[in-house]
Amino acid sequence: MTTTMIEGVPPDPMLERRELIQQVAHRTLKRRMFVSKAVVASLGAALVAALIPLFAILFSLVQKGIHWWSIDFFTKTPQFPSLIDPNAVGGIENALVGSLVIDGIAALFAVPIGVITGLFLAESDSRLANALRSTAEIMTGLPSILLGIFAYQMIVIGFHEWGIALPGIGFSGIAGSFAIGILMIPVIIKASETALRSVPFTIREAGLALGARKGVVARKVIIPTAMPGLITAVLLALSRAVGETAPILWVIGASTVTTWDPTHEMASMPLQIFQSATSPYTSLREETWGIALTLVVVVLFINLGSRLLAGWLQRERR
Amino acid sequence: MTPVVSATATKEPDVRSGPVAMRLENVAVSFNGRTAIRGATFEVPKNKVTALIGPSGSGKTTLLRAINRLHDLTKGAVVSGSLLLGDTDVYSGGIPPTLLRTRVGMVFQRPNPFPTMSIYDNVVSGLRFNGIRKKSVLDEAAESSLIAAALWDSVVDRQKAHASTLSGGEQQRLCIARALAVEPEVLLMDEPTSSLDPISTRLIEELLDELKSRVTIIIVTHNMQQAARVSDLCAFFLMGEDRAGEQIEVAPTQKLFSEPDDQRTLDYIQGRFG
Numbered sequence: 001m002t003t004t005m006i007e008g009v010p011p012d013p014m015l016e017r018r019e020l021i022q023q024v025a026h027r028t029l030k031r032r033m034f035v036s037k038a039v040v041a042s043l044g045a046a047l048v049a050a051l052i053p054l055f056a057i058l059f060s061l062v063q064k065g066i067h068w069w070s071i072d073f074f075t076k077t078p079q080f081p082s083l084i085d086p087n088a089v090g091g092i093e094n095a096l097v098g099s100l101v102i103d104g105i106a107a108l109f110a111v112p113i114g115v116i117t118g119l120f121l122a123e124s125d126s127r128l129a130n131a132l133r134s135t136a137e138i139m140t141g142l143p144s145i146l147l148g149i150f151a152y153q154m155i156v157i158g159f160h161e162w163g164i165a166l167p168g169i170g171f172s173g174i175a176g177s178f179a180i181g182i183l184m185i186p187v188i189i190k191a192s193e194t195a196l197r198s199v200p201f202t203i204r205e206a207g208l209a210l211g212a213r214k215g216v217v218a219r220k221v222i223i224p225t226a227m228p229g230l231i232t233a234v235l236l237a238l239s240r241a242v243g244e245t246a247p248i249l250w251v252i253g254a255s256t257v258t259t260w261d262p263t264h265e266m267a268s269m270p271l272q273i274f275q276s277a278t279s280p281y282t283s284l285r286e287e288t289w290g291i292a293l294t295l296v297v298v299v300l301f302i303n304l305g306s307r308l309l310a311g312w313l314q315r316e317r318r
Numbered sequence: 319m320t321p322v323v324s325a326t327a328t329k330e331p332d333v334r335s336g337p338v339a340m341r342l343e344n345v346a347v348s349f350n351g352r353t354a355i356r357g358a359t360f361e362v363p364k365n366k367v368t369a370l371i372g373p374s375g376s377g378k379t380t381l382l383r384a385i386n387r388l389h390d391l392t393k394g395a396v397v398s399g400s401l402l403l404g405d406t407d408v409y410s411g412g413i414p415p416t417l418l419r420t421r422v423g424m425v426f427q428r429p430n431p432f433p434t435m436s437i438y439d440n441v442v443s444g445l446r447f448n449g450i451r452k453k454s455v456l457d458e459a460a461e462s463s464l465i466a467a468a469l470w471d472s473v474v475d476r477q478k479a480h481a482s483t484l485s486g487g488e489q490q491r492l493c494i495a496r497a498l499a500v501e502p503e504v505l506l507m508d509e510p511t512s513s514l515d516p517i518s519t520r521l522i523e524e525l526l527d528e529l530k531s532r533v534t535i536i537i538v539t540h541n542m543q544q545a546a547r548v549s550d551l552c553a554f555f556l557m558g559e560d561r562a563g564e565q566i567e568v569a570p571t572q573k574l575f576s577e578p579d580d581q582r583t584l585d586y587i588q589g590r591f592g
Contacts, residue, residue, distance in 0.1 A: 202426060203430055205391075206430045206432065208388065208391070208419065209386060209419055210420070210444035210447055210448075211416045211417065211418075211500065212416065212444075212447035216447050220446070220447065221443075224434040224435075225432070225433055227434070
C-alpha cells in the first residue's frame with residue numbers, strides 16, 4: 001500500500017493515516033490472532049476444570065448408587081442390619097413420601113407469598129418495597145441451619161411452652177415444611193420479581209390505556225406474560241428446597257415408617273442420607289449412594305421439567 | 319424543499335366551527351419541576367382528525383399522554399391547566415382515570431398486543447377488563463371493531479390464533495381494533511405508523527378517514543406529509559428557549575400547510591429545521 005505522491009502537492013494527512021493504520025494492522029495481525037486463540041484455549045481449559053468435579057460426582061453416584069435401585073428400594077421402609085441379615089437395609093419409601101409431603105406443603109404457602117411479594121416489588125417503587133427487597137436479599141444469604149433452629153424454637157417447642165396445643169406441634173412434617181418454606185420464600189421473591197419486571201412496560205400501558213385497574217393488568221396481563229419465568233422461579237426454589245438438610249435436621253423427627261400425615265414425625269431424603277452415611281453399619285453407609293442418586297435425579301427432573309415447561313409455554317405463544 | 323401542501327381536496331371552511339370533543343386550556347406537563355410542554359390551548363373538533371406535529375422534544379407525545387392521564391403512572395409528573403372531555407374535567411376528580419381511559423382510547427408507537435392472548439381475546443380484552451362477560455356482546459364488539467380496523471377479512475378464520483402470528487402492520491391494526499372495541503369517544507394515536515412499512519402505513523392512514531365517523535382522533539406524527547394527508551386540524555409545537563415544548567400555532571390543516579400565521583411554522587413545514 002503506497003500513496004502516489006505528486007510533486008509539489010502536500011501529502012494528504014487522511015491518506016497517510018490510512019496507510020499507517022493498514023501497516024500496523026498487518027504487522028500486528030499474527031500477534032493478535034495468537035492472543036485471541038490463547039484466550040479461547042484458556043477459557044476452554046477453565047470450562048473443563050469446572051466440569052471435571054461435576055462429572056466425577058455424577059459418575060461415582062451412578063456407579064455406586066444405581067445397583068441399589070429396585071422396586072423394594074422405593075417401596076419399603078428402612079430396616080436395620082442384624083446378625084441374621086447383616087445386609088438388610090430396606091428401602092426409602094418413608095423418605096420419598098416425607099420429602100414429597102414436606103416440600104409440597106412448603107411450596108403451598110411459600111409460592112403464593114413469594115410470587116405476590118415479587119409482584120409487589122416489581123410494581124411498586126415505594127420505601128416499603130425497597131425495605132422488603134433488602135430483607136429478601138438478606139434472607140437468601142441466611143445460613144439454612146438458622147431456619148432449623150427457628151422452626152425448632154417455634155413449632156417443636158415454642159407452642160408447648162406457650163401452652164398451645166395444635167396438631168403438628170412437636171417433631172413433625174409441618175415443622176419441616178415451615179423451615180423449608182421460609183427458605184424458599186426469598187428465592188421465589190427475587191426470581192419472580194425479575195420475571196415480572198421483564199414484562200415490557202408497553203404491555204402494561206396497553207392494559208391501563210384500556211381502562212383496566214392496576215390489579216386487573218397484573219392478573220390478566222403481567223402474570224400470564226411472565227408465567228414461564230414464574231414457573232422457573234418456583235421450580236428452582238423447589239429444587240433447592242428438596243436438597244436442604246440443615247433446616248429439617250432436628251425438627252421432623254426422622255421417622256422410619258411411611259406416613260402421609262404431616263402432623264406426625266416424618267422422614268426426608270436429605271435427612272435419610274445424613275443418617276445412613278453416619279450409621280455404624282457398612283451396608284447402610286453403602287446404601288447412602290443409592291439415596292443420593294435418587295435425590296440428584298429428583299432435582300435434575302425438577303430442573304429439566306421447569307425448562308421444558310417454560311420452553312413449551314414460550315412456544316405456545318408463537 | 320418545496321412546501322408540503324395538503325393534497326386533500328377542499329374541506330369545509332373551518333373545522334373549528336363544528337361540535338367540540340375536547341377543550342384544552344393552557345395545559346402544561348412537567349416532570350420533577352422541569353416543564354416538557356406548556357401553553358397547549360385548542361379545541362378538538364368532534365369526529366375529525368387532529369394532528370399534533372413538531373420536531374423531537376416539542377412535547378407532542380407528552381401532551382397526548384396527558385389526555386388519558388397516562389402520566390399518573392410517572393412519579394414527579396404534574397399536569398396543570400384545564401382539560402375537558404365534553405363537560406367532564408379530566409383532572410379535577412371529575413372522573414376516575416380508569417373510566418376516563420375507557421372513553422379515551424390509545425394506540426401506541428409500536429404494536430403492543432398482549433402476547434399471551436389470542437387475536438379475539440386481545441380485541442375484547444378492554445371489555446373483559448371492565449367487567450363485561452356476556453359472550454354475545456364480546457362477539458359483536460370483536461367483529462365490529464375488527465371490521466372497522468380493516469382486519470376482519472384476514473383474521474376471521476383464525477381468531478383463536480396468537481396475536482404474535484400477525485405481521486407488524488396487522489398487529490397495529492389489531493391494537494386499533496382493541497382500542498375501538500371499548501367504543502371510546504376519543505382515540506389517541508402516538509405515531510402509530512412509525513414502526514411500520516409504507517404499505518401498512520398507507521392502510522392505516524386510509525383507515526383514519528373511515529374511523530372518523532365513529533371516533534374523534536388525535537394523532538401525533540413526526541411525518542408532515544402524514545399530518546397533511548390525514549388530519550383536519552393541525553397543532554404545531556416547538557421546543558422553546560428553556561427546552562420546554564410550546565404550542566406555536568393551531569389551524570385547519572390546509573391553512574397551516576399553505577399559509578401559516580407564524581413564521582416558525584412556515585420554516586418548519588418548508589423543512590428549514592426539525
